[in-house]
Amino acid sequence: MRKPYLPLVVLLLFVVIIGGSWLRIFNEYWQLVFLFMGINIILTVSLNLINGYMGEFSCGHAGFMAVGAYVTSILTVWLFAEDKVFGPPVLPAAWAIPLFPVALIIGAVAASLAGLLIAIPSFRTRGDYLAIITLAVNYIVKSAIENMEFIGGPRGFVGMKRVMNNMADVFNAPWLLIWTFIGMIITILIVHRFVSSTLGKGVEAIREDEIAAELMSVNTRRIKVIAFMLSCGLAGLAGGLFAHWPGGYINPGTFTILKSTEVMVMVYLGGMGSISGSIISAIGFTLLLEVLRPLGVFKWVVIPLLLVVMMLFRPTGILGNKELSDVFPRLRAIFGSEEESYALASD
């Protein structure tokens, strides 16, 4: 079998994007675009696990993003920044650099625990009914945050800018972009490896026929808990990263059903059950938003129209349920392929 070049390609991308941002070859605007691309990829790939692979209809992804965003940013602001509510930083600024990913992980864990709010109802309901539950959870999270005055309530939470500035003062690097890139790679890796394992294929068996899955010895409840917690946890990771964007604030209004819809649009554009489709559509969608920026509010007329046209002519999304390497077999030289080893075994 040929050696896959994928790790090399990823490393090259990392060097170009991070190095380019560090040396200011990419200006702040482009850095912001890269940041949103990375975050959107994490959101799309993670939601694809539920909406694509498992065939459920979760429309509350932004809620879990919010949990991650608030938990992570409260932690970082409390620990590493001077704040009106939390007082002086608990730890010296230098610690922020190694502990930032820890805060991200804690935010992700919190979001995955919140994921149980939909995982447990999913034992008994599915389809439209579960979709309504996910919607409700999105609202619950948003309203809960709005009513917590100590973190700013509806006005939002600030202070993350100081955390990022402190980190940059200790050592000047595009930290947020670095962790977004790493988070994105880890997300893709986790979701891809899980769904291509026999354990994770139980997720697809649930989509195809849940009763048959349970009767063919798949512990469907366990698989659902894993899938929902994984998906929601990764949404929380995306939220934690998003909370530290250069804008320096988050508010509950960011994490509404509108944001969830945006993620869903990216999943369906890319193709349900296709990770490479999700990546392509997240990148494309982020760019499209930027290209159409001059249109102002009218971009929200143009984009849905594009979606309608897309659904008419290619209802399965850009890649359907295939991966890029299925459509262009030559790419296998880069990606490597597990399917190849099956084929060898069956010869």
Next chain:
Amino acid sequence: MPLLQIKGLTHWFGGLRAVHNFNLDLEEGELVGLIGPNGAGKTTIFNLVTGAYKPTKGEVWFNGENLVGLRPHQITAKGIARTFQTIRLWNELTVLDNVCIAHASRIKYGLVDSILRNQRYREEEEQIKERALELLAVFGLEKYAQEQAKNLPYGAQRQVEITRALATEPRVLLLDEPAAGMNPGEIGELMKLIQQIRQDFGLTIWIIEHQMRVIMNICERIKVIDFGETIAEGTPVEIQNNPRVIEAYLGEEAF
């Protein structure tokens, strides 16, 4: 002691009594048939035994253990597998995946192992794949391994369903109308297949079937139910001449 013992199994759907006081002793290695007119409660009995429904009353003893209250995947893991009246393969998945996933109860690695792809994960995955391909080879289905299940001819889909059930390593196999929709040639093959797997895998088989040719040729013992009640039990010859069975199937005027 019988391998599978069903005592007083009763099930109500709301006000409708679907199964009433059903008893069965299934000895190891037996091949028993379950017949009855449409709506008699045959599939309901299979659903009760495999845990898809929880019985209103009654016990299902398997290998010295009461199965009532266990979840279906636990019952399957203990050694009772089934096929379905209408084919229920995972259509979009490949035939190989269909058979691999049915090994679920024997997967010992967890989520973390699958993400790290460590030694343990790779060994187990390799074993599962190897065994799945072996099983497919028994039925000459290995040529379809990478094909989506929905693209297979009907007869082959039926065989994949049996293969998938065997992948759970059952001791008792419940076949729910395996010959439904098959032509006479395919039915002949199916009968051979059932005999073959029974020997090769040392199975105890319990079969629901409407095709009398299948039931009368391969079963050693037949149970007949109607409106949830057992109306007859015996060898194929006894059943064929039993007046209550003829009445249930053909109506009273036939006499």
